[in-house]
Amino acid sequence: MTTAAIEVSGLHKSFGGQSVLDGIDLRVQAGTVFALLGPNGAGKTTLINILSTLVLPDAGTASVGGHDVVADSEGVKRSISLTGQSAAVDEVLTGEENLRMMARLSGYTAPAAKQRARELLEQFDLVEASRKRVKTYSGGMRRRLDLAISLVATPPVIFLDEPTTGLDARSRQTLWAMILDLAAQGITIFLTTQYLDEADLLADRIAVIDRGVVVAEGTAAELKARVGGEVVELRDANDEIVRELPTDGSVHGLRQAIDLLDASGLAGSSVSIRKPSMDDVFLALTARTTTSSAAPRTAADAAQNTNLEVTR
Numbered sequence: 265m266t267t268a269a270i271e272v273s274g275l276h277k278s279f280g281g282q283s284v285l286d287g288i289d290l291r292v293q294a295g296t297v298f299a300l301l302g303p304n305g306a307g308k309t310t311l312i313n314i315l316s317t318l319v320l321p322d323a324g325t326a327s328v329g330g331h332d333v334v335a336d337s338e339g340v341k342r343s344i345s346l347t348g349q350s351a352a353v354d355e356v357l358t359g360e361e362n363l364r365m366m367a368r369l370s371g372y373t374a375p376a377a378k379q380r381a382r383e384l385l386e387q388f389d390l391v392e393a394s395r396k397r398v399k400t401y402s403g404g405m406r407r408r409l410d411l412a413i414s415l416v417a418t419p420p421v422i423f424l425d426e427p428t429t430g431l432d433a434r435s436r437q438t439l440w441a442m443i444l445d446l447a448a449q450g451i452t453i454f455l456t457t458q459y460l461d462e463a464d465l466l467a468d469r470i471a472v473i474d475r476g477v478v479v480a481e482g483t484a485a486e487l488k489a490r491v492g493g494e495v496v497e498l499r500d501a502n503d504e505i506v507r508e509l510p511t512d513g514s515v516h517g518l519r520q521a522i523d524l525l526d527a528s529g530l531a532g533s534s535v536s537i538r539k540p541s542m543d544d545v546f547l548a549l550t551a552r553t554t555t556s557s558a559a560p561r562t563a564a565d566a567a568q569n570t571n572l573e574v575t576r
């Protein structure tokens with residue numbers, strides 16, 4: 265029996281009569297990276313807020329590091345680090361002062377705090393900005409400082425709410441490497457993301473959440489297996505995809521797909537076969553479009569509702 269760092273059972277949360285979490289069950293093994301993957305508005309931040317004791321659940325239970333989030337919120341707070349809020353940053357102080365202050369608050373001696381601050385400033389490409397007041401920082405610099413602050417101490421469980429949103433490619437890769445490094449040290453990482461490739465790359469296990477419900481849970485490989493087998497792609501002369509057909513991966517299934525493409529009369533010049541991507545997984549599990557899930561989710565829903573109204 266392995267130790268659970270996070271356990272969630274039958275968790276419900278509503279805001280003003282609107283159900284946001286509708287019975288969530290999760291178990292995160294200690295020392296692993298767990299990704300909560302879902303579109304904007306799925307309930308990811310709400311779940312993180314409950315797990316980090318910022319929001320109370322309406323029903324169900326959750327524990328972090330063996331501490332109940334309601335009955336022992338102090339125990340939870342001692343076990344975790346949370347990022348994504350920026351609340352910890354003092355605008356009047358410099359980046360370096362912020363980091364040293366947080367390190368001191370986390371129990372570092374003054375020289376160790378200075379050392380830790382220097383390390384993080386380097387890792388997050390903030391050395392040049394280190395002596396400038398935070399209120400002069402750009403959005404990207406703030407984001408990196410916020411992440412650095414959340415990683416000053418390395419508690420047993422770290423929550424990262426959409427950690428790479430708004431980061432440039434270089435900072436994103438730095439952060440990915442840091443996450444994997446922390447996990448290698450035995451720290452449990454619970455992160456949320458809208459990026460399928462990010463969950464695929466980082467997480468030992470992934471839960472796909474949609475409208476407050478876990479629609480699938482497993483390793484990236486397991487999720488892909490649930491969706492089916494190889495996808496047949498038809499491309500045109502410019503190597504642009506004309507049509508994609510999911511198959512069950514069997515010889516018969518592949519032949520059917522190719523026959524279908526042949527009979528379709530579509531102007532394709534080459535056929536290739538690939539493994540299903542996380543995008544395919546998400547599409548299959550939530551049965552709707554995923555790309556740029558930021559705003560369109562509600563817009564798409566609205567559009568759909570409108571169509572229903574019209575056709576009725």
Ligand SMILES: Nc1ncnc2c1ncn2[C@@H]1O[C@H](COP(=O)(O)OP(=O)(O)O)[C@@H](O)[C@H]1O
Nearest residue numbers: 279280284302303304305306307308309310311
């Ligand atoms: N404090 C709140 N008051 C009212 N509604 C909220 C509050 N927090 C979140 N919601 C609503 O709950 C839903 C899920 O939000 P959230 O957990 O932030 O999703 P995600 O992080 O997956 O984008 C959204 O519809 C959002 O508007």
Ligand SMILES: [Mg+2]
Nearest residue numbers: 308309310425
């Ligand atoms: Mg969120």
